[in-house]
Amino acid sequence: MLEAYKVRQTIDVFYRDAKQNLGLGEYQVRRGRGAITHWHLVFTAYTLLTLLRRLLRSSSSRLGRCLNTLGDICRWVKNQCVRRLVEWLYHKFRQRTKPETIYRKLKI
Numbered sequence: 001m002l003e004a005y006k007v008r009q010t011i012d013v014f015y016r017d018a019k020q021n022l023g024l025g026e027y028q029v030r031r032g033r034g035a036i037t038h039w040h041l042v043f044t045a046y047t048l049l050t051l052l053r054r055l056l057r058s059s060s061s062r063l064g065r066c067l068n069t070l071g072d073i074c075r076w077v078k079n080q081c082v083r084r085l086v087e088w089l090y091h092k093f094r095q096r097t098k099p100e101t102i103y104r105k106l107k108i
Contacts, residue, residue, distance in 0.1 A: 014046065017046065017069075017070040017071070018042050018046055020071065021070050021071045021074045022042045022045050022046060022074070023042065024038075024039075024042045046070070049070055049073045049074060049077070050070070052073055052077070053067060053070070053073050056073075063076075089102070
């Protein structure tokens with residue numbers, strides 16, 4: 001019975017994390033194929049974030065000890081992405097890159 005509860009607990013934690021942090025319950029699609037694609041993206045994101053958390057924990061770094069939950073990892077990854085985007089934009093403006101060129105690179 002304890003083994004069954006352990007499996008159930010793991011599944012419950014996954015669904016909670018996927019809904020709170022990865023938008024599992026927020027998809028709006030008209031066809032079943034869109035829902036399946038959304039599920040695949042959520043499962044892939046969950047897997048990659050879980051692997052990142054394990055990697056950071058195994059490295060015994062201070063960062064690994066600070067990022068305990070999937071939500072912590074999500075926020076850290078988001079902040080790193082925004083930080084890299086701002087640095088890239090700053091670099092492009094320092095090179096006097098025209099805004100239209102940046103728009104094309106970002107495909108806006």
